[in-house]
Amino acid sequence: MNFEPSQKSRDVLARVQQFMRDEVEPIEAKHWEEVRALNPDGDWKKWKVGPRVEALKAKAKAAGLWNLFLPDPALGAGLSVLEYAPIAEWTGRSLMAPELFNCNAPDTGNMEVLFRYGSEAQKKRWLEPLLAGSIxxxxxxxxxxxxxxxxxxxxxxxxxxxxxxxxxxxxxxxxxxxxxxxxxxxxxxxxxxxxxxxxxxxxxxxxxxxxxxxxxxxxxxxxxxxxxxxxxxxxxxxxxxxxxxxxxxxxxRGFEIAQGRLGPGRIHHCMRCIGAAEKTLELMIDRASSREAFGKPLVNLGGNRERIAEARVAIDQARLLTLHAAWKLDEVGALGAMTEISAIKVVAPRMLQAIVDDAIQLHGGAGMSHDTPLTGFFAQARALRLADGPDEVHMGLIAKLELGKRGR
Ligand SMILES: Cc1cc2nc3c(=O)[nH]c(=O)nc-3n(C[C@H](O)[C@H](O)[C@H](O)COP(=O)(O)OP(=O)(O)OC[C@H]3O[C@@H](n4cnc5c(N)ncnc54)[C@H](O)[C@@H]3O)c2cc1C
CATH class of the missing domain: 2.40.110.10 (Butyryl-CoA Dehydrogenase, subunit A, domain 2)
Incomplete structure (x- = not known):
């Protein structure tokens, strides 16, 4: 078992980090403001994409940071699931980044389906424009x-x-x-x-x-x-x-395809949760260190240091579990890694939800506003506890496999 990222994975990660620092972080808050202004809730038929998105996608594509999730070297970055995992983590720090690298759900899962099971004509009609990011x-x-x-x-x-x-x-x-x-x-x-x-x-x-x-x-x-x-x-x-x-x-063939679709996608979701949790922890620390109440920085009040420590422990546990699942998926395929994939699908969103909840608490009212990504991360974590199978279904599967080991 070796989770050490390969040189190739490290190289791509370094370039993704640079792109996020230079291109995404400085504009992300503004981007969401623009998106909200463009898309008042009521009439979805008039919804529009944020004005910066296509230009940023073109930049990422020109830099070779495109379709990073796809293991095929001709069509994607040629990274294994384990190699892509730290990159997915990094993009998960931002709610807008995955799309900029053409690595967003549900397109990634749909592209994998077409890549693996699509006919040549289906690939031409749908996979090509999806890979190009034009639809x-x-x-x-x-x-x-x-x-x-x-x-x-x-x-x-x-x-x-x-x-x-x-x-x-x-x-x-x-x-x-x-x-x-x-x-x-x-x-x-x-x-x-x-x-x-x-x-x-x-x-x-x-x-x-x-x-x-x-x-x-x-x-x-x-x-x-x-x-x-x-x-x-x-x-x-x-x-x-x-x-x-x-x-x-x-x-x-629907069930058979669905099995293949969900394995790597779940790893990506969970690694993005881990990235979101890291970002949340940073926000929590910065906020709690820079505001005072009752004569002390918030971080030194009550159990707040423990909250920070517990977040670190939970993030690292979830990351190790998810990298293990990614490694196993690469080694033996989705069917052989069912326990590990179901385990992380339960652990990572729960971990993110709990840490974001603490971070919102420490932010006070600001945590509930659009001034931070916290409510977006909370919704992401909460929804993921249902999407791609509710927690209980995954727990049921793990239990079934464990009982099976004892012949029951
Ligand atoms: C934001 C969001 C995005 C989504 N995106 C998509 C999408 O793009 N495409 C798509 O097809 N679906 C999508 N979904 C739907 C999601 O996959 C389903 O909500 C999920 O599979 C659960 O199905 P259900 O809602 O019918 O819940 P139900 O099947 O009615 O289950 C309700 C609850 O019953 C309990 N339960 C179910 N089974 C068991 C069990 N074996 N043991 C114990 N308790 C159990 C669980 O608590 C479960 O949450 C999305 C959902 C959300 C919230």
Whole structure:
């Protein structure tokens, strides 16, 4: 077991850090101010991307800091999951940075799906512009009408009729659907397959968002914030008819693809949580050292030093666990690293949520405002305890695997 970053990983990380120091940190607060001014919550159809984003993406791309998550050296940076992990951590310190390097969810997961399972025509039509950063994408699995943490509950359908596949169903929490650059969704639905088992009944289908029958019904706020211009929508698919080549890898392969999609993506999410937690700890220390109450800096009051120490311990624990999961994923693949991936998916967002909560407390009222990224980090951590599988589902899986080791 060796978590020491390779020379290549260190080189890319150093350049990402430089880019963040020079290009992102000086403008980030201004960027979010501009985004909020451009996108008053009400009408998502008028949402616009912040005016600095495309120019910064072009700069990052020109510097070779692009598609860093993709292990393929021809299309991405050629970094393993373990090599990319410290870079994901660093980008996680900022809520705007992942997109600048074309390393943002859900595009990264969708690109991985297309890269691994897409046909040549699908790659040409969708993967190429996604890799170029000229369009964005959405992943539609969760449904309002059923408990979607159990994916076998899914009701939406992808049924073959002659030379077409017909989609019907309601999805929600479709992240990124508000972005004016979003052009395609990966839709997951049931395709009855009598000869197949429980996990061969679902398909993934590529849906152009302008296809007839696709309607965004509303945007869902997270703690009152619509997360414009990204957004999380409720989307209805009503008799959407597409040619059969819209299936990814063919009918019935949805579960198999979903397994592959989520492994590296979970590592990326968790490393970004760790970066966000490091940034939070810095903010907490700076704030608590620079304000006084009752004749002392806040940091010297009550249990505040312990809060800082506990944050350090929790961050380092989560990082070690996540690097271990990344290492194992590289060594044996997602199926062999299920315990480790589920473990970090529980640990890292909980860790971030707890540290941000302490940091908000130490910031007083400022912690609840938009003057710091703390509320954004809190929403990120809280949402991640549900998205890509709620904590309890991951714990259930870990327990099942542990019981299995004892033959139970
Ligand atoms: C901000 C945000 C963004 C999201 N983005 C996307 C996206 O882009 N695409 C997408 O498809 N979905 C997305 N989701 C949806 C997310 O993946 C689902 O909310 C999640 O899978 C849970 O499904 P559910 O909401 O139907 O909860 P349910 O399945 O109804 O579960 C509710 C609760 O029941 C409990 N529970 C469930 N199973 C068990 C168990 N085995 N043991 C004990 N307790 C259990 C848990 O406490 C769980 O939280 C997003 C969600 C959020 C909040």
């Amino acid at each position: 964005r994408s959405v992943f539609c699995m969760t449904e309002p009408d059923v408990a979607s943490s159990d994916a076998t509950n899914m009701q939406a359908t992808a049924v073959v009729h002659g030379n077409e596949v017909v989609l019907n169903g309601r999805k929600w929490w479709s992240s990124g659907i508000g972005d004016p650059r979003a052009q395609v969704a990966i839709f997951m639905g049931r395709t009855a397959n009598e000869s197949g088992g429980r996990h061969a009944q679902h398909s993934m289908v590529l849906v152009p968002l302008d296809a007839k029958g696709v309607t965004v019904k509303r945007m869902l706020p997270v703690f009152g914030d619509y997360d414009a211009p990204h957004g999380h929508g409720e989307v209805w698919f009503e008799d959407v008819r597409l040619p059969l080549d819209a299936f990814i890898a063919g009918p019935g």
